[in-house]
Every structure is written in C-alpha cells, then in structure tokens.
Amino acid sequence: MVFFVLIGNTTYAVIGQPVPDVTNNPANTNPGTPATLSDPLNLPKDSGVQVLIGRVINAALGVVGSLALLMFVYGGLLWMTSGGNDEKVKQGREILIWATAGLALVFFSYVLVRFVIQGLTGQALPGATQQEASNDAAQRGFNYQTGQ
Incomplete structure (x- = not known):
C-alpha cells in the first residue's frame, strides 16, 4: 500500500505540475542578458527577516505535522493489527509515544524561536496575535465587554 502511495505522489509531482515555457521567453534569446531572480516567496517589499523566517517555519510545521500524522496512523495500525503479539503492541505504542x-x-x-525573534526584533512572527484577533472581531461588530 505504501508503494502505491509513493508512486502516486511521485507521479503527481512529476506530471501534475505545470512546466514553464522557456522557449518563447525573450529574455532567453540574448545570452549576454544577466540572469535575474524574481521573488520566489512573494514577500512584500517592506517586510523584514521575521516574515521570511515565519514563512519558512510555517512550511516546516506543515511538513512536520504531516509526518507526525503519518506516524500516528502507522503506530495505531501496527498496534491494532498486532493480533495479540506483544512485540508488535510494544512497537506500535513506542511509535505513538x-x-x-x-x-x-x-x-x-x-x-x-517565536520568543527569541520577538525579543530581538520587537515584532512577532506572522500569525494571529491576540491583538489582531481582537481587531478582527471588532471589525465584525463583536464587543468583548458585552459578549455580543
């Protein structure tokens, strides 16, 4: 089963992604033109290092969360399909732990990392802070004091 999942993901990664058309790009016709790199992360022009770090951390958290979910499923399946085999029960439990x-x-x-970045720069990593959540709720007409 894992084999089919890996094959499916690899097929999607290779075939399912659009390929840019570099043959009709006028910048490629002159070999003397210096190469430039557009902003691959689409960062705002006035953003600082904390925005870059925040985006990298958010991407890493997504990968780590997916791997953790995969390990939880694998450990749970191993435990549930152990058939009374104490060794497999122990192995599944250890994977979950x-x-x-x-x-x-x-x-x-x-x-x-968030604490250190906030201490060094005085600005939090991108994400919803309590103040941003309060401002958003206030814009929608919610009053915290009356609860309405």
Whole structure:
C-alpha cells in the first residue's frame, strides 16, 4: 500500500505540475542578458527577516505535522493489527509515544524561536496575535465587554 502511495505522489509531482515555457521567453534569446531572480516567496517589499523566517517555519510545521500524522496512523495500525503479539503492541505504542514526543519538541521549539525573534526584533512572527484577533472581531461588530 505504501508503494502505491509513493508512486502516486511521485507521479503527481512529476506530471501534475505545470512546466514553464522557456522557449518563447525573450529574455532567453540574448545570452549576454544577466540572469535575474524574481521573488520566489512573494514577500512584500517592506517586510523584514521575521516574515521570511515565519514563512519558512510555517512550511516546516506543515511538513512536520504531516509526518507526525503519518506516524500516528502507522503506530495505531501496527498496534491494532498486532493480533495479540506483544512485540508488535510494544512497537506500535513506542511509535505513538515517540511521535507525540517529537511533536511536543517541535511545538516548544516554535515557541522558543517565536520568543527569541520577538525579543530581538520587537515584532512577532506572522500569525494571529491576540491583538489582531481582537481587531478582527471588532471589525465584525463583536464587543468583548458585552459578549455580543
């Protein structure tokens, strides 16, 4: 089953992605033209390092969360399909415990990095802070004091 998932993902990654047409690009006709790199991350012009770090961390958290989910499913399946085999039950339980420990480590690392970045720059990493959530709720007409 894992084989088919890997083959499907590889096929999508190779075939399913659009390929840019570089043959009709006028910039490629003159070999003396210096190469330029447009902003691949689409960062705003006035953004600082914290925006870049925030986007990298958000991407990494997505990958780590997906891997943790995969490990939870694998450990749970191993445990449930052990058929009473104590060795497989122990192996499945250890996978679940270590996946939880890894997810907790990643979460606390994120909290530490956010704290350090906020301490050094005075600005938080991109994400919803309490003030941003309050401003958003106020724009929608919610009053925290009356609860309406």
